[in-house]
Amino acid sequence: MNEVLKRMWSRGLVIALLGFAVFLAPNAKSAGSMGTGESSVRVFAAQGVVREFSSGDHTVTISHEAVSNYMDAMTMPFKVKDLKELAGLHPGDQVTFRLHVTATESWVDQIIRIGAVPVSESKPPAAEPQPVSGRNPLWYYKFTNELGQAVSLSDFHGQALAVTFIYTRCPLPDYCPRLSRNFQEASQKLDSLAGAPTNWHFLSVSFDAQFDTPAVLQAYGKSYQYDPAHWSFLTGPQDKIAELARLSGVHYESDDGLINHNFRTLIVDGNGHLQTVFPISGDFSDSIVAEMIKAAAVTNPPAER
Numbered sequence: 001m002n003e004v005l006k007r008m009w010s011r012g013l014v015i016a017l018l019g020f021a022v023f024l025a026p027n028a029k030s031a032g033s034m035g036t037g038e039s040s041v042r043v044f045a046a047q048g049v050v051r052e053f054s055s056g057d058h059t060v061t062i063s064h065e066a067v068s069n070y071m072d073a074m075t076m077p078f079k080v081k082d083l084k085e086l087a088g089l090h091p092g093d094q095v096t097f098r099l100h101v102t103a104t105e106s107w108v109d110q111i112i113r114i115g116a117v118p119v120s121e122s123k124p125p126a127a128e129p130q131p132v133s134g135r136n137p138l139w140y141y142k143f144t145n146e147l148g149q150a151v152s153l154s155d156f157h158g159q160a161l162a163v164t165f166i167y168t169r170c171p172l173p174d175y176c177p178r179l180s181r182n183f184q185e186a187s188q189k190l191d192s193l194a195g196a197p198t199n200w201h202f203l204s205v206s207f208d209a210q211f212d213t214p215a216v217l218q219a220y221g222k223s224y225q226y227d228p229a230h231w232s233f234l235t236g237p238q239d240k241i242a243e244l245a246r247l248s249g250v251h252y253e254s255d256d257g258l259i260n261h262n263f264r265t266l267i268v269d270g271n272g273h274l275q276t277v278f279p280i281s282g283d284f285s286d287s288i289v290a291e292m293i294k295a296a297a298v299t300n301p302p303a304e305r
Contacts, residue, residue: 079107092119143236146217160295161268167208185285197296270299
């Protein structure tokens with residue numbers, strides 16, 4: 001594993017950095033937008049309660065109220081571009097802040113303390129991945145794909161697998177949409193790469209079993225120009241999805257229709273052994289391609305010369 005991947009692994013439950021950018025008056029009540037170069041920025045006024053923060057990751061986790069014209073109330077980590085925004089903050093602080101969203105990223109600023117509430121007990125971190133193998137009944141369990149077909153993980157034995165967890169209603173561009181773009185870009189690169197293996201498959205597993213029906217997942221897949229021969233979207237009973245997520249090192253919880261979660265993209269070789277874990281969001285499609293080629297070679301070695 002190269003040094004970049006080693007650094008990513010050492011960070012453990014790294015959550016993707018979020019955020020939002022452009023000028024808006026502090027007392028604004030509605031969203032604004034402004035063109036800045038190549039991207040348009042939407043800005044929203046919001047308020048909530050600080051749950052935790054990390055200066056190392058430049059993030060603050062806020063349990064926020066509904067953001068008008070954008071998303072419902074939920075709890076999530078947001079990126080801050082200036083660490084001075086976190087100065088003097090404590091868990092339980094009630095704050096107002098601005099949220100800025102572009103097509104590819106998001107962040108917050110102007111975090112102002114307006115009060116405090118009792119702090120609830122922190123949730124335990126997600127476990128390290130213990131991927132499902134042939135010794136686990138879940139390896140043979142039949143989930144349902146976007147075509148309405150019964151699919152088990154064992155069906156892909158002999159193929160390199162990349163597995164990640166998403167839900168189609170995810171509102172922020174650097175969360176699930178970025179993970180899906182990684183698979184879209186990586187699949188296109190593998191398809192066009194001379195001499196690339198063909199024994200590979202991507203699996204996007206939905207947390208949102210109630211909303212993400214096969215029809216919804218298929219429409220979502222088409223929006224990313226997916227090829228069902230190499231990319232599947234899975235759903236199933238909530239308890240089975242939860243168990244698969246837990247074994248993959250993923251922690252998630254539903255919050256008023258939205259889902260708070262950490263990130264995991266797992267690369268599993270053709271023999272079902274965990275090869276690499278990317279515990280982040282962001283653009284790492286090139287790294288996925290490199291790891292998939294390596295993982296596929298386990299059961300598809302290059303021809304002898």
